[in-house]
Amino acid sequence: MNKVYLTTAIPYVNGKPHIGHAIDYCQADVCARYYILLGDEVRLQAGTDEHGTKIYQKAEAAGVPVQQYVDGNVKEFKDFIAKLGVSYTDFVRTTGPDHERRVQEIWQKLRDHIYMGKYEGWYCAGCERYITQKEYDENNGICPDHQKPYEKLEEENYYFRISDFKEQIKAAIENGEMRILPEFRRKEILRLLQDSPDVSVSRPREQLSWGVDVPDDPSQVMYVWIDALSNYLTVLGYPDEDVSEWWPPVAQFVGKDILRFHAIIWPAMLSGLGLPLPRNIVAHGFILSDGQKMSKSLGNVVDPVEVLDRHGPDAFRYYFLRHIDTFNDSDFTWEKYENAYNNELANDLGNLVQRLATLAAKNDVKIGNDTNVAKLPDEYAELMNNYELGKCFDYVWGKLQELNRRIDEEKPWSLAKNGEKEKLDKCLKSLMRDLLEANYLLSPFLPDTAEKIKGIFADPIAPPETPLFPKD
Numbered sequence: 001m002n003k004v005y006l007t008t009a010i011p012y013v014n015g016k017p018h019i020g021h022a023i024d025y026c027q028a029d030v031c032a033r034y035y036i037l038l039g040d041e042v043r044l045q046a047g048t049d050e051h052g053t054k055i056y057q058k059a060e061a062a063g064v065p066v067q068q069y070v071d072g073n074v075k076e077f078k079d080f081i082a083k084l085g086v087s088y089t090d091f092v093r094t095t096g097p098d099h100e101r102r103v104q105e106i107w108q109k110l111r112d113h114i115y116m117g118k119y120e121g122w123y124c125a126g127c128e129r130y131i132t133q134k135e136y137d138e139n140n141g142i143c144p145d146h147q148k149p150y151e152k153l154e155e156e157n158y159y160f161r162i163s164d165f166k167e168q169i170k171a172a173i174e175n176g177e178m179r180i181l182p183e184f185r186r187k188e189i190l191r192l193l194q195d196s197p198d199v200s201v202s203r204p205r206e207q208l209s210w211g212v213d214v215p216d217d218p219s220q221v222m223y224v225w226i227d228a229l230s231n232y233l234t235v236l237g238y239p240d241e242d243v244s245e246w247w248p249p250v251a252q253f254v255g256k257d258i259l260r261f262h263a264i265i266w267p268a269m270l271s272g273l274g275l276p277l278p279r280n281i282v283a284h285g286f287i288l289s290d291g292q293k294m295s296k297s298l299g300n301v302v303d304p305v306e307v308l309d310r311h312g313p314d315a316f317r318y319y320f321l322r323h324i325d326t327f328n329d330s331d332f333t334w335e336k337y338e339n340a341y342n343n344e345l346a347n348d349l350g351n352l353v354q355r356l357a358t359l360a361a362k363n364d365v366k367i368g369n370d371t372n373v374a375k376l377p378d379e380y381a382e383l384m385n386n387y388e389l390g391k392c393f394d395y396v397w398g399k400l401q402e403l404n405r406r407i408d409e410e411k412p413w414s415l416a417k418n419g420e421k422e423k424l425d426k427c428l429k430s431l432m433r434d435l436l437e438a439n440y441l442l443s444p445f446l447p448d449t450a451e452k453i454k455g456i457f458a459d460p461i462a463p464p465e466t467p468l469f470p471k472d
């Protein structure tokens with residue numbers, strides 16, 4: 001039995017869950033369920049990134065103590081993940097005492113690669129990061145995400161010497177030891193890696209008070225990346241516990257905006273700690289609304305909980321795994337969502353199950369337990385192993401559409417009418433077996449639905465009293 005460790009990015013808890021947060025969870029959960037089908041033992045991490053000035057300011061503005069503020073938002077995230085039908089095995093909070101202590105130990109272990117330096121340059125308070133001169137020039141001194149001028153900044157920070165590991169990381173990416181998916185992102189990272197400067201990993205305490213203390217220097221507090229990235233290790237108990245059974249992660253799911261941290265700083269940290277690099281880093285795109293970025297000022301923000309409440313978790317997962325491109329930016333609009341639900345889930349899948357179960361029950365045709373469905377076609381496995389989740393879902397859907405075509409062609413209702421019992425039996429049994437085979441492949445994507453379908457075609461066959469995907 002293989003041990004498979006999968007991770008999701010830990011969101012900042014400066015508000016409620018955003019619809020974009022759902023992608024990491026959905027993708028990682030499908031893979032977790034796929035590996036379970038393969039017979040592997042799986043750990044799936046989730047968590048929350050709870051430090052930083054922005055969170056501190058949000059709590060102040062809300063007039064609540066910051067710990068209380070983050071506790072409230074963490075609950076929202078946990079509820080959201082549960083509603084999505086995502087079953088994580090481990091949850092990490094960066095304000096947890098174990099995490100904080102372990103991060104300090106990780107810092108100490110990386111000490112040889114950390115030095116004190118002076119930063120002079122541009123900074124965006126909205127992004128909470130330094131801006132290179134090149135970026136400053138390209139954006140004419142104004143942050144495109146926050147529409148605010150960059151500020152001039154001069155301060156002392158600790159730096160992490162990325163240059164100590166560049167060659168190692170480059171080789172690992174090139175020889176496939178650490179895959180970066182999709183391919184165009186891999187190329188992007190190889191380019192970025194070349195010019196990647198050392199990264200600042202702390203801030204003066206006056207600038208950032210809500211964070212993990214830098215060991216042995218009370219004037220400095222850790223800035224996001226060492227704290228946040230370490231979560232993938234601390235949640236397993238590192239460095240107190242031996243994590244070699246689970247390490248390295250088989251796949252880490254992140255958004256395109258944070259890929260550079262995961263594909264450059266993170267492997268540098270791991271190399272510094274003498275740990276193997278993740279096998280795959282899978283980067284997804286952004287969710288847009290009618291082609292535009294969702295933002296409060298544009299008034300096009302979609303509440304993911306509202307979407308979940310509309311048709312339940314499997315409809316949500318269906319849209320986010322099949323209509324949201326696995327690697328590129330894609331649109332969510334209510335219209336597209338409703339169309340996918342009505343025309344695809346309800347028609348292609350819901351009606352198929354209903355029709356077939358009704359015909360089988362009426363004509364007393366059973367398949368009992370003689371169906372061996374525990375088969376994964378090579379094409380399916382290959383797509384999954386390359387994290388082509390959308391394409392894999394399309395492949396499964398193709399099988400369902402094919403079944404619909406077959407029913408229309410073979411017209412079992414006519415066979416029943418004409419009393420051709422033997423032919424009818426054969427026809428329905430074959431359709432049901434193939435449906436259950438497709439259903440097995442569907443199960444990582446739509447777990448609740450797949451479970452229901454399995455129940456419907458058990459003995460005795462029980463056509464659903466209400467449609468699987470009811471329309472309004």
Ligand code: MSP
Pocket residue numbers: 008009010011012018019020021023024049228229231253254255256257258285286287288294
């Ligand atoms: N806290 C950091 C991650 C640290 S991981 C060690 C962070 N948090 S975040 O809340 O901004 O983002 C969390 C995840 O959600 C990231 O993978 C990010 O790419 C994703 N998304 C946030 N908004 C998104 C969209 N609009 N669309 C798709 N995903 C986006 O970054």
